[in-house]
Structure formats: C-alpha cells, structure tokens
Amino acid sequence: MAQMNMAKALNLALREALDEDESTMIMGQDVGQDEGVFRITEGLLKDFGPDRVVDFPVAESAIVGLAIGLCCTGLKPICEMQFSGFGYHGFHQIESHASRFRNRTRGRFTCPMVVRMPYGGGIRAIEHHSESREAIWAHLPGLKVVIPSGPRNARALLRASIFDPDPVMFYEPKACYRAFKEEVPDKPETLEIGKAEIVREGRDVTIISYGASMRLVLEAADELEDEHDIDAELIDLLSLVPMDTELIMESVRKTGRCVVVHEAPRNCGPAAEIISRIVEDSLLYLEAPIERVTGYDLVLPFFNIERPYMPDAQKVVTAARKVVSF
Amino acid sequence: MPRGKIKLENYVESLSILEPNGNVDAKLDPKISDKDLLKLFRAMLLGRRYDERMLRLQRQGRIGTYGPALGQEAASLGPAFAMRQDDWFVPSFREPSAMIYRGWPIEKLMLWWGGNEEGASPPEGLRDLPICVPVASQVQYGAGIAWGCKLRKEDHVCVTFVGDGGTSEGDFHEGLNCAATFGAPMVLIVQNNHWAISLPRDKQTVSQTLAQKAIAYGINGIQVDGNDILAMVVATREAIDKAREGEGPTLIEAVTYRLGVHTTADDPKKYRSEEEVEHWKPKDPLARFWKYMKKKGLLDEKSRDALEEEISAEISAAVARAEAFKPDLTEPFYHCFEEMPNHLRAQYAEFQAYLDSAGMSESNSGAEDQQLSRNIEAY
Ligand SMILES: Cc1ncc(C[n+]2csc(CCOP(=O)(O)OP(=O)(O)O)c2C)c(N)n1
Numbered sequence A: 001m002a003q004m005n006m007a008k009a010l011n012l013a014l015r016e017a018l019d020e021d022e023s024t025m026i027m028g029q030d031v032g033q034d035e036g037v038f039r040i041t042e043g044l045l046k047d048f049g050p051d052r053v054v055d056f057p058v059a060e061s062a063i064v065g066l067a068i069g070l071c072c073t074g075l076k077p078i079c080e081m082q083f084s085g086f087g088y089h090g091f092h093q094i095e096s097h098a099s100r101f102r103n104r105t106r107g108r109f110t111c112p113m114v115v116r117m118p119y120g121g122g123i124r125a126i127e128h129h130s131e132s133r134e135a136i137w138a139h140l141p142g143l144k145v146v147i148p149s150g151p152r153n154a155r156a157l158l159r160a161s162i163f164d165p166d167p168v169m170f171y172e173p174k175a176c177y178r179a180f181k182e183e184v185p186d187k188p189e190t191l192e193i194g195k196a197e198i199v200r201e202g203r204d205v206t207i208i209s210y211g212a213s214m215r216l217v218l219e220a221a222d223e224l225e226d227e228h229d230i231d232a233e234l235i236d237l238l239s240l241v242p243m244d245t246e247l248i249m250e251s252v253r254k255t256g257r258c259v260v261v262h263e264a265p266r267n268c269g270p271a272a273e274i275i276s277r278i279v280e281d282s283l284l285y286l287e288a289p290i291e292r293v294t295g296y297d298l299v300l301p302f303f304n305i306e307r308p309y310m311p312d313a314q315k316v317v318t319a320a321r322k323v324v325s326f
Numbered sequence B: 001m002p003r004g005k006i007k008l009e010n011y012v013e014s015l016s017i018l019e020p021n022g023n024v025d026a027k028l029d030p031k032i033s034d035k036d037l038l039k040l041f042r043a044m045l046l047g048r049r050y051d052e053r054m055l056r057l058q059r060q061g062r063i064g065t066y067g068p069a070l071g072q073e074a075a076s077l078g079p080a081f082a083m084r085q086d087d088w089f090v091p092s093f094r095e096p097s098a099m100i101y102r103g104w105p106i107e108k109l110m111l112w113w114g115g116n117e118e119g120a121s122p123p124e125g126l127r128d129l130p131i132c133v134p135v136a137s138q139v140q141y142g143a144g145i146a147w148g149c150k151l152r153k154e155d156h157v158c159v160t161f162v163g164d165g166g167t168s169e170g171d172f173h174e175g176l177n178c179a180a181t182f183g184a185p186m187v188l189i190v191q192n193n194h195w196a197i198s199l200p201r202d203k204q205t206v207s208q209t210l211a212q213k214a215i216a217y218g219i220n221g222i223q224v225d226g227n228d229i230l231a232m233v234v235a236t237r238e239a240i241d242k243a244r245e246g247e248g249p250t251l252i253e254a255v256t257y258r259l260g261v262h263t264t265a266d267d268p269k270k271y272r273s274e275e276e277v278e279h280w281k282p283k284d285p286l287a288r289f290w291k292y293m294k295k296k297g298l299l300d301e302k303s304r305d306a307l308e309e310e311i312s313a314e315i316s317a318a319v320a321r322a323e324a325f326k327p328d329l330t331e332p333f334y335h336c337f338e339e340m341p342n343h344l345r346a347q348y349a350e351f352q353a354y355l356d357s358a359g360m361s362e363s364n365s366g367a368e369d370q371q372l373s374r375n376i377e378a379y
C-alpha cells in the first residue's frame, strides 16, 4: 500500500497496462516528452518509447479517428484529450464510428479504446477548461462513461476501462488530481464498470453523485449528521453508462428520499435520467419529491466568479434538509 | 529577414496509359497477363451490371436509395488489383467493383443498400472495412489502420478511398496529415468524379488539382486518369510499393466522372448539363477497356456475350440470396456492447414484449416488414 494522489494513481494504472499488454498505447497532445499537461503520463515515454507513448499533432478528431483504425489492427489505444472542452473535436469520430463499429460490423470490428479527459471546474482555469459535459457522451449508444472520484477507484477503473472490450469515455475530475491522497494497493486492482458504491450508509436520505462532487457530498453528509441529525446514505456512481440502477433503487427504497448532485448543467443532465429511473421503478417508495443540485443551464462563468455557480456542500445540505423535512 | 521567396521543390505527377480509343502507351503498359486482364475485365463488367441491376431493384422498391458508381469502375478496381489480398481496404461508398473483386459476396452489398447491417459486416478473412457514410471520416481510421500496420511491424498497407467533396472535410486533412506524420503506409485515392451531389469540383476548392494537396503534407501526389484501368493499376502499385517500403503515404487523384445520379434520390438535371455528361461518355472506362481487350484479341463479341450471361446469372443468384435473408429483429441489442448491460437487458425485455404483442416474435424476422414496404413502394 502506498499513499498517492489521483494523478499518480492514474499514472500507475497506465504504467501497469503498458507493462502488461503490448497492444496498449497512449496517444495525445504533449503526453510524451512533456508528460501530459497534468503530468498523468509522467515517465511513460522514457520507459515505453515513442511508439507506445505518442506525442500527437494537435488534432483531437484524428486522435480518436486514428485510434479507431488502430483498434482494427488489434491495438488498444488510450487517448488523451488535453481537456474535455476540446473533446468535441473528437465527437464526430466517436459518435459516427467508435460507438458504432461493433454494431455496424456485427462484431467483426470493435473499438476497445479509452478516451481520457480531464473535466470540471474549480481550478481557476481559462475559458473552455472547466465544463462538465459528460451527459453528451452518456447519450450515445455504444459508449461507456466512467468517472472516478478518488485515487484508488481511479486506478482500478482506468484499468477496467483499458481492458474493456468497448469504447470508454473516461472523465477525470481534474479538481481531484492533486487534492488528496489515498492508500492504493501495490497489486493492480480492478473494479467492475457499471457498479456503483455506497460510500457511507444512512437511513434518512440517499445522496447520489459522482466524480469531483463526491468531495462536497461527503462534506455535506458530515454537516447533515453533526448539525441537523440527518443520516445520509451516499452513492458514488463511478459510471454513468452503464449505471447501477439496482443499487440506486435499493437505497432509495430504503430511505424514501433522494438528492442528486452533479456539476453538469441540469437540463437533460445525468440527474434527469437517474430521477426518471427512480420514478419508473420506485415511485411508491418515495416520501418526498427528489431534489437536484447541479450546475445551472448556463456556461460556467470565467473563474473569478465560477464558485457560486458550482454545487457546494451548502447547496447539498439545503436540498437534503428540504427533502427530509417535506 | 527581408521579404523573399521560399522555393518549394515540388510537383505532382500525372499519368494516363490507355486512351479512350483503346490504344495503349507501350512504354507505360504494365503488361498485365492475359489471365489477369480477363479477370479485371470481368470484374469491371460485373461492377457495371451490378450497378445497373441495383438501379432497377431500387425502382422496383426492392432496396432502398442507391448510389451508383456508374463510370467510376476503373478508379476502384485498379487499386483493388494492385493490392495484395491481405492488405487493408477502406472504402467510401463508390467502390462496389473493388469490393466484389476483393471478395465481398454481392448479396452483402445488396443487403447494405437494402437496409441491413449484415451488409456492413465484412466477410471473415478480408481486411476490409464496410461502406462508410459520413463523407471523408474513413480517411481517419484508414490512416489509423495504416499506422497500426506499421506499429505492429506488419507489412500490410491500407488503401483508402474518398471523393472530391471529401477533400474539403477536416477529416481528410487530419487523416492525411497524421498518416504523413507517422509515415503510415496509406494510399489515399480521391475519386474525383467532378461532383459532390450538386457542387461541382471547381466550387469545392480553387486548388488546380486535388493531387497537389499532397504537397502541403510533404508526401507524393499524382493525378491519374481514373477511367484508365491500366494507369490506376500502375499508380496504385507504385504507391503501395513505396508504402510497404516504409516511405509513407501517397495521395492519388483519380480523375473520373459520375455518369449517373448521385443517388436515386437525386436529379442531376437540376445542376448539370447534358452536354457535360455527353462529353464524358466517350471516356467511359468500360468501353475503353473493351476496345483494348478486343484489339488485343482477348475478347470478341461472342465471348463477351457469354460473359454477360454468366454475370447476369451471378447477379440474379445474389439477388435471390439477398432477398431470402431474414434479419433477426433483436440483433441490435446484441451488438451494442460485448456484454449486454442491465439497462439494455431491461429494454430488450420491453422490446420482446412489444414483438409478442404485435405478433412479430414467432418469425422474428423482418421478412414481413420487407414485404410490406415492397407493397407500399409498388403503389
Ligand atoms: C459528413 C457528411 N456530410 C454530408 C453528407 C451527405 N452527402 C453524401 S455524399 C455527399 C457528397 C460527397 O461528394 P464526394 O466526396 O465528391 O463523393 P461522391 O458522392 O461524388 O462520390 C454528401 C454531401 C455525408 N454523407 N456526410
């Protein structure tokens, strides 16, 4: 066991994959010599060489487009979009081909690739470097969308994503890269994609979130317990597609109350899907309307005033109290 | 630095070997064996007749919209001949002659245009990708495949096709630039058929040639008479040899002409003149090849008629097979992911219940649907 932050944990997962499976390779802007703008690929060029850690021209569409071709030849590319805000250049190749190859060719060609991208606000970055648009990818049939929340699950989920037989959009909460450390086991660890985790058990209300927001949800849960005598159960989704509907239902049927939290804008956001599923499956177990704590349906403002526009513990506490006192 | 000129040591080659009258430039003649010439001629004739049959099938409502490759047969067939069978082939959508030549069962193509993914599932053993709809997007995965061959130290090359309109897409530029950057063994063939639906070639770009786009990426470009099967064979062969030797990609502009409609949903009279079409008709690749074969004494009317009959029967047999195909209505659920996740399992059950209630589950085939749409189209 070693203490490490998420950036190191992701680096470890990449190193393990490159080490174990010759067909894996990393490609992205500045991932080699410069070791990635967030240093996620630190040391990898040196140890695995320029054919496996590829400094790619500034062309996101080509990163994923060529990766699709690499998959046809039996390779497993791990692509890095420098920021999710530039992942849209790759959207067309992902939607038109990566997500469809298996179906179109009836399984003859598949795309076992990962597209990693840092997402989310709170790091005082310039425009286009702070948004949360995971719902866009979750809407596309044929893609998995995985979002870790801490060093340990980041390493395990990245490993699972790399060895998954289908394309995985791997959203990395960049605010968590260096925010905290966790014990990470020495041996490679993997998590099943599509399984959520109950990070804290509780009776009164289920709070569902993922990624960077898990930090503030944990903070909110402490406050709810200490100051309002509310015992919250916290679910970390870890994966939007597939989503662990079963675990959500189990929890919501127990507590009868629910708050869903994410940074992404509200309209057609992940919370909308989660709540629909709860309503379809467990409406009669609900004791109160469900609350959403999300980004507003706005572009996240430039960083000087972005904070109040993002979910925070206070907003979660308010929502949970409202739901519990309904 | 004072103002100056940067001299670029560059040019694009051009090549034609077989004239419209069937005469051949003896110096450039690739001297293809009689057996191979007969094979190629048969393939071109088959491509042409396949196209014509597809247009008829479309009119009869037996397939969906169809995009013929009428007049463009040589541009894809030459490369298909020049490739090794174990090379990669990445088509756009006007390469049926080449696909059939490479070993795609004709009924697969019919199934594609008849609305079945079965027609996009490449036959086992072929390193071929299916027809690609989003214009030029295939250039990117074509480049990736070529690069993959290089990284894996395999000696395959990847021959990729795109249209003149496709050269305006970002995918064309990104794919070609990256293929060049990585020294990927890709041969990119632009079928310049002078039209992108209704947009003429000169409104697509003011570049004098499409081949010259290669210069910007630091690779070789060549403009070839795309209706000249011999020139297409030679140009592709050279490009493939270079690619295989590790000298990176080549851009081949095949100058051809779309003699037919863009697709059956299109009326070219709205945007181009009859005179223009008439101007191109004498350059038809098949007519030219026929003259050549006759002059060489490899074919005469009688043997050609026999060939025609054989081909017609072959196509009819494929139509019968295509129409006997019964799609499994639930198959899409099985090909979204390797393993069906729970949310899809639930939707699968929902769909099954719908099929049951609609009386569609016993046969579980689209045969009735097809029949239905056929009847509707017949009205
Ligand atoms: C990305 C994209 N945009 C638009 C279309 C619709 N479309 C189909 S074919 C075509 C023209 C393509 O022209 P060209 O590349 O010259 O190929 P050609 O049809 O002449 O073979 C267009 C605009 C498409 N299929 N894909």
Ligand SMILES: [Mg+2]
Binding pocket: B163, B164, B165, B191, B192, B193, B194, B195, B196, B197
């Ligand atoms: Mg065209």
